[in-house]
Amino acid sequence: MKRSQRRIVMLAMLGILVTGALVGVATAWPLYQAHRQGLETITLVSASAQADSLEHLLARYRDVARQFTSRTQIRLYLERYARQAVERDALVAFTTPRLVDAMLQSSDLVGLVRLGPGGHPLVTIGRTPEPLPGPTLAAAASTGSTQLVQQEEGMLLEVAAPILSRDSQRIGTDVLYFSPQAMAGVLADASRFGEGARQWLLGTPDATLLAVDSQGVVTLAEAGERLAAGQGEVQAGGPAGLTREGGWWGDTVMVHAPLATPGWGLLVKIPARSFYGMVFHELLWPVVMVLVLMTLGAFATVRTISPLLSRITDQAGRLSRSVNFDPLTGLPNRNYLNQRLAVALEVAEEADGELAVLFLDLDHFKDINDSLGHPLGDRLLQAVGQRLFRVVRDMDALGRLGGDEFLLVMEHLHEPADAGRVAQKLIDALLQPFDIDQHEIFIGASIGISLYPRDGRSAEELIQHADTAMYGAKALKRNTWKFFTPELGEASRERFAMDTGLRRALDRNELVLHYQPQARVEGNSVFGAEALVRWTTPEGEVIGPGRFIALAEEGGLIHAIGRWVLSEACHQARQWELRGLPLRVSVNLSGLQVVQGDIVGDVRAALHQSGLSPARLELEITEGFVIGHADEGLERLHGLRRLGVELAVDDFGTGYSSLSYLKRLPVQCLKIDQSFIADVPGDPDDETIVAAILSIADRLGLDVIAEGVESAGQLDFLRSLGCPAYQGDYLSPPLTAEQFALRWGGGGLAREA
Known part of the structure; x- marks a missing residue:
């Protein structure tokens, strides 16, 4: 071949190679840029979610500090x-x-x-x-x-x-x-950012950099890690950001997500090869292949870039899944459900259709977590999610909001009754026991339902109303479902207002004790008084314990209120004793005070501070507590008895299967519930129940007080059966301490009724 011909061939080959390289670069580079930007955006969102988890921990710790103060x-x-x-x-x-x-x-x-x-x-x-x-x-x-x-x-x-x-x-x-070990669990989970990712927590003072070692313990970052993290170049404040260390040719990507707490932030280091899937470094290889293979250049470029793009897409999909799906159950999370509900609302509005939102909360899940452990509780949540998912339609969206709460968005609703039928199917799906780690676990659920457009037109409003209806279902009987009604919404707002006011009631001295006398049936001599707490709101409304004690138990206020009632009742009984009115005062105890608090220490402190003799204090526990918590509280009840105080079972007869506990419990008195007294004499069933209770008490050597006596006929009936004592409006309604002393005091001993 002549030199000129070889030159032409060489020029032609060079032209083909250059053209192929330009085509490869022009094709690959825009694709790379688009996927890179999408990948960086999703990574920033994921880092912000990780920072939110850390901030949630810090906020919880600050709440604990405020509760202490x-x-x-x-x-x-x-x-x-x-x-x-x-x-x-x-x-x-x-x-x-x-x-x-x-x-x-x-x-x-x-x-x-x-x-x-x-x-x-x-x-x-x-x-x-x-x-x-x-x-x-x-x-x-x-x-x-x-x-x-x-x-x-x-x-x-x-x-x-x-x-x-x-x-x-x-x-x-x-x-x-x-x-900081709770934070270690968050920092150790770097898998959402890809292979080889590393996380640090940036906190005060002096921008301290923390890491998690191989044993899962939070420690100060080593000097080499601080240098690798570029701590000096990343500020704790400002918005979340992403930087490439060393420019375009660097091998490290740094992500910074600030926490809401000033001076705190999350740093994530991701190897560039892992983060970008080696796209940038391998973009040169298709160009080289085009230069070498010429006619196969375009084909080689496609075959080389496609796996790389697939790798990037898979990694972006994993990050996207971590943002939109619950890692425990695999169901959609709160973020995805909100988006799905927003789209469903737009479709329903355009089509003038209806949809339903079902808010599901497992009944007594906390008891399972506390008794069997959180790992088993997590596996139970996974099993529950699988069962619920099998019930719903493909077009509906079922997800987990967090904890033991699930949400179902039902689109294309034909009639409201359809939502109720689906709610019942969800409840029925949980009726069969779960076999987890050789434990047979029964779990129920309460479901609240809100409807569009009847109950709201926004996602936030529908979820809130479904949540309110769920609490209404729990209050009804649990393991059932309930539609939202305006009355439930008003009750929820009233409940919130009452909870807020109750938290300030002790500080504002809004609680007061009334006392209802207790007298002997024979002779009507007053020997004691039951302390009944009342709450007078700033608006002047007097609220009885039936309306706020359960709220105080749920809100964790029952221990403070219970200690106040004990102290106030003991001081008042001691003052009456010094004034010549030696009465025994009865105080009602919440079951939570017995099984969760230091009830023995609280009673000991109240007696010591007041100077009251233990024999003049009687503590009342409900029959419901006896049935449900006798095993946990038995030792503490014996501890109370060792102090010298007396114990009584309140509302006796309203429960069931509690007779076997009476021989084990150190109680001295049974109080017959007023529901059995209301229709005697005259109701044969109630007459028989009252007679049976008196017979049981007599055989066991227990004292008896009949509650709710409102007429002379009721008192005569009790006298005919040999009932020893009673209380009720027939004798006297509950009185303030001053009214009580004015009516019943003054004679040195308890006066006749």
């Missing part, structure tokens, strides 16, 4: 100490056991230091750093100020909150120390 009794005691009305030793003795009891309610809380008015430590409990915090921290601490501290045993999360007096003056500071 707002505990009324010990705060009032500290206020007295600030006024020099109480000695330091007395303050410490009073405060320490109550703070220890409160700490047991938070598994992450490992230490506490209570600083006095001058900022010096008064009480130190659990794991605390050396040296202890002092006046500097007390002066600088704001509500929920959060920082990390280092000690020999590892890192601690320090949350400081001021303690304010009733006139909003600072009288101290609570410094709480939490184990």
